[in-house]
Amino acid sequence: MNAARIPIINLYGNLIVPVQGTIGDEAMSQLTDDVTRCIERDEARGLVIDVSGVALMDSFITRNIRDLALTARLMGVSTIVSGLQPAVAITLVEMGLEIHGLDTALNLERALERLTEMRSDEDRSPGEADALD
Amino acid sequence: MLSTEGNSALLDVLGQYFSGSLARALLTSTLRRAKLDGGALGAHSLAEAVSALERALPMYLGDTGRRGECIAQLRRIAPVPASPSATTSTVIQVRTADDVSNVCEVGRDIACQVGFPHVAQTKIATAIAELARNILLYAIAGEVRIAILEASRRGVEVTAVDQGPGIADLELVMTGQYRSRTGMGMGLRGAKRLMDEFEITSSPKGTRVLARKYLA
Numbered sequence A: 001m002n003a004a005r006i007p008i009i010n011l012y013g014n015l016i017v018p019v020q021g022t023i024g025d026e027a028m029s030q031l032t033d034d035v036t037r038c039i040e041r042d043e044a045r046g047l048v049i050d051v052s053g054v055a056l057m058d059s060f061i062t063r064n065i066r067d068l069a070l071t072a073r074l075m076g077v078s079t080i081v082s083g084l085q086p087a088v089a090i091t092l093v094e095m096g097l098e099i100h101g102l103d104t105a106l107n108l109e110r111a112l113e114r115l116t117e118m119r120s121d122e123d124r125s126p127g128e129a130d131a132l133d
Numbered sequence B: 001m002l003s004t005e006g007n008s009a010l011l012d013v014l015g016q017y018f019s020g021s022l023a024r025a026l027l028t029s030t031l032r033r034a035k036l037d038g039g040a041l042g043a044h045s046l047a048e049a050v051s052a053l054e055r056a057l058p059m060y061l062g063d064t065g066r067r068g069e070c071i072a073q074l075r076r077i078a079p080v081p082a083s084p085s086a087t088t089s090t091v092i093q094v095r096t097a098d099d100v101s102n103v104c105e106v107g108r109d110i111a112c113q114v115g116f117p118h119v120a121q122t123k124i125a126t127a128i129a130e131l132a133r134n135i136l137l138y139a140i141a142g143e144v145r146i147a148i149l150e151a152s153r154r155g156v157e158v159t160a161v162d163q164g165p166g167i168a169d170l171e172l173v174m175t176g177q178y179r180s181r182t183g184m185g186m187g188l189r190g191a192k193r194l195m196d197e198f199e200i201t202s203s204p205k206g207t208r209v210l211a212r213k214y215l216a
Helices: A027-040 A059-074 A086-095 A107-123 B005-015 B021-035 B044-062 B063-076 B098-115 B118-139 B170-175 B184-194
Strands: A010-011 A014-020 A044-055 A078-083 A104-107 B088-094 B142-149 B156-162 B197-202 B206-216
Touching: A010 B170, A014 A027, A014 A107, A027 A059, A044 A059, A044 A107, A044 B197, A059 A078, A059 B098, A059 B118, A059 B184, A086 B118, A086 B184, A104 A107, B005 B021, B005 B044, B005 B063, B005 B206, B021 B063, B044 B063, B088 B118, B088 B156, B098 B118, B098 B142, B098 B156, B118 B142, B118 B156, B118 B206, B142 B206, B170 B184, B170 B197, B184 B197, B184 B206
Parallel strands: A014 A044, A044 A078, A078 A104
Antiparallel strands: A010 A014, B088 B142, B142 B156, B156 B206, B197 B206
16 A cells, blocks of 8 residues: 555646545655646646545544645645545544535536636636635 | 365355355455465364454445345354453554554454444544554554453444553643644544543553444
């Protein structure tokens, strides 16, 4: 698991990161490096972190994913976390983890739709994108 | 590898519920995970193989009725020794990040074996993840013991023990007034909320957390 790199897929200007299984410390810091590098290189406009393949999210993984999302947003890239499994969502709420500031979507498809909407809003009224969000 | 008598008896039963190749794959992977592969199954290891299959089945056979039938048939091949009235427990050393994911997986398996539904399994595995992660972050090494409770109330008991430096101001951490750079309080408080009972003792010689979750 430690050597396995999480793939990053570039699709029509959006980066998609399908996270699977458990994520170790090394894989996570590697992922942050890889994603930020891809954002810069590909001039990505959106990022989706898909966690539908993650059956367990503890505070460590959650915090890392949130930090990755916030880092990407700081770089100006709209970021959505998609596909939280029901049991994972219930567990996170019960634990009382702070995940505000995180945009989420039911699944990858909805996330991509949302990114497209966000982009057309931006295109329509440049400069007002932040106010609309 | 699947030519011996015990193995083929198991395969015969599985074959009634799965296609031939899936039955074979299920048996092979379960034996490998239970470290029972690589030889003929003796009477003892046959019983272990049956319990391992029982734990694995919920992932493959969603229908509880059919699963029950399958388990009953498997048990007829090798009666699983009745669990002692005390508790059966598994101890796992925590030294690396891989150990953390391993202990979570074992915890989920045990919760499933006890009969917890999927969401509760996830909660238990997540609480274990928090405790194991804390051991790794603050004490470097320790162990997590997962036991099945069967006396008055059926459930799971998790004990996390380490010989680390201890938590200086436990009360602040547990009430959420203190937040460490790595977010320790968050994890411990989260684990507490996920379980039914939660006790923590800490001294400069180490920390011990005992948490229980009951089936009903």
